[in-house]
Amino acid sequence: MRTNSFSRLLMLGLAALLLSPAAVAQQKPLVLRGGKLLTVTHGTIEYGVLIIENGKISAVGPANSVKIPKDGRVIDVSGMTVYPGLIDSETQLGLTEIQAEETTNDFIEPSDEIMPHMHVYDAFHAESELIPVTRYNGVTNAIVAPGSLDTLPGQDSFVQLAGRTQEDFLLVRDIAMPLNFSGEQRRNQGGFERRKFPSTRMGLAAQLRQVFLDAQDYAQKWTDYEKKKADYEKSNSDGAAKDASSKPDDKDKEKKQAPMPPKRDLKLEALLPYLQGKKPVVLGAEEANDLQTAVGLAHEFNLKFVLNHISHSQSVLDYVASLHVPVIVGPIYEEPKPEERYDAVYSLPAQLNKRGVKIAFASYDAHNSRNLPYQAGFATAFGLPPDEALKAITINPAEIWGVADSLGSLDVGKTANLVVAAGDLLDVKTDVKQVFIAGKEIPMKNRQTDLRDRYLNQ
Numbered sequence: 001m002r003t004n005s006f007s008r009l010l011m012l013g014l015a016a017l018l019l020s021p022a023a024v025a026q027q028k029p030l031v032l033r034g035g036k037l038l039t040v041t042h043g044t045i046e047y048g049v050l051i052i053e054n055g056k057i058s059a060v061g062p063a064n065s066v067k068i069p070k071d072g073r074v075i076d077v078s079g080m081t082v083y084p085g086l087i088d089s090e091t092q093l094g095l096t097e098i099q100a101e102e103t104t105n106d107f108i109e110p111s112d113e114i115m116p117h118m119h120v121y122d123a124f125h126a127e128s129e130l131i132p133v134t135r136y137n138g139v140t141n142a143i144v145a146p147g148s149l150d151t152l153p154g155q156d157s158f159v160q161l162a163g164r165t166q167e168d169f170l171l172v173r174d175i176a177m178p179l180n181f182s183g184e185q186r187r188n189q190g191g192f193e194r195r196k197f198p199s200t201r202m203g204l205a206a207q208l209r210q211v212f213l214d215a216q217d218y219a220q221k222w223t224d225y226e227k228k229k230a231d232y233e234k235s236n237s238d239g240a241a242k243d244a245s246s247k248p249d250d251k252d253k254e255k256k257q258a259p260m261p262p263k264r265d266l267k268l269e270a271l272l273p274y275l276q277g278k279k280p281v282v283l284g285a286e287e288a289n290d291l292q293t294a295v296g297l298a299h300e301f302n303l304k305f306v307l308n309h310i311s312h313s314q315s316v317l318d319y320v321a322s323l324h325v326p327v328i329v330g331p332i333y334e335e336p337k338p339e340e341r342y343d344a345v346y347s348l349p350a351q352l353n354k355r356g357v358k359i360a361f362a363s364y365d366a367h368n369s370r371n372l373p374y375q376a377g378f379a380t381a382f383g384l385p386p387d388e389a390l391k392a393i394t395i396n397p398a399e400i401w402g403v404a405d406s407l408g409s410l411d412v413g414k415t416a417n418l419v420v421a422a423g424d425l426l427d428v429k430t431d432v433k434q435v436f437i438a439g440k441e442i443p444m445k446n447r448q449t450d451l452r453d454r455y456l457n458q
Contacts, residue, residue, distance in 0.1 A: 035077035085140025085417030118154030132446035350383030377426030
């Protein structure tokens with residue numbers, strides 16, 4: 001009796017909670033009214049209305065042309081500018097917390113140079129204190145990548161920077177594979193006696209070439225096995241259909257053995273979607289000679305690829321443009337080399353843009369991912385048009401990573417990842433007032449704001 005009474009009370013309590021004003025309010029449409037809407041894909045709306053329903057943008061347009069739902073919760077954003085959520089095209093968010101403390105670092109597996117079967121999602125830490133700091137500046141999505149000390153360090157994941165569990169964060173688990181060829185991957189540190197293969201760029205290229213050949217051979221073995229398996233199954237089905245009264249000949253008496261599958265190799269198996277062109281490889285190189293070697297390898301094995309870094313490849317930018325592939329640029333604050341112009345790195349985004357190359361910015365650093373909009377802003381001082389700078393952290397990366405159907409612009413039907421700012425988001429002096437991820441208002445607080453508030457008046 002007591003148990004039944006308790007159960008009834010519990011159900012009544014849950015029903016009351018579900019029907020409470022707070023619960024009902026969460027289901028109401030959310031209306032941002034009066035702000036400047038930078039849609040990215042269809043211009044700027046000076047005095048607009050944007051409506052969010054069920055985590056998506058359901059309407060966007062001038063205030064006098066969008067009907068506001070009667071039950072909508074209206075937020076006045078007059079004097080503010082509304083942007084799509086920003087996308088960082090490479091960071092180690094969730095893989096490190098304090099770089100000086102090794103126990104918090106999970107961004108590289110140093111035991112081997114060829115580790116394509118490593119998955120970022122296996123180590124991604126959704127509770128990282130760096131994530132709220134990053135989204136505070138308007139970054140809502142990111143490519144999380146392993147470190148660059150290995151030539152094939154693992155596979156990238158595409159994440160959104162909010163959710164209740166790790167599953168909510170991980171939108172695409174294996175979205176791309178880095179291939180790093182900058183010389184940094186050579187095993188030649190610590191003196192001659194401690195060197196091991198590959199200790200030269202020749203070794204790096206030879207090792208990569210061999211592993212791709214091995215993967216092709218592995219794929220062929222599985223193709224041959226599947227064919228033998230199909231033949232075996234067909235043979236058995238044909239045999240079963242024979243008249244049981246017929247006299248079997250000698251060949252029928254010899255029972256065929258089922259073919260044995262090849263031994264699985266996770267390292268080679270991980271390479272197959274990339275060799276088949278199903279997913280892109282991200283070629284990381286900085287100087288012209290490394291860039292051309294890496295591209296040569298990609299062409300040799302018909303890899304679909306995106307270029308990364310190319311910070312010191314100004315001498316071959318026409319060649320880069322001729323490849324007709326996107327380029328991830330940054331970090332833009334890197335110093336030029338002694339033989340380069342003072343603005344070689346800073347003007348690189350503008351130089352690529354002039355040649356018709358689609359670019360996207362990346363922070364390459366978990367602790368500096370929050371500065372992503374300022375990298376784009378910095379590039380505008382060296383010739384990159386402001387509208388192209390904004391595209392390079394919104395719609396361009398969305399298109400590069402195959403998520404433009406849901407992210408990267410203020411369009412009806414897309415996920416409501418939005419940023420409301422008191423001015424130009426690319427300007428370091430601008431305050432971000434509110435961030436929305438999947439239509440939900442993100443608390444505008446993090447460890448840094450907590451420390452600021454705690455010690456500000458002491």
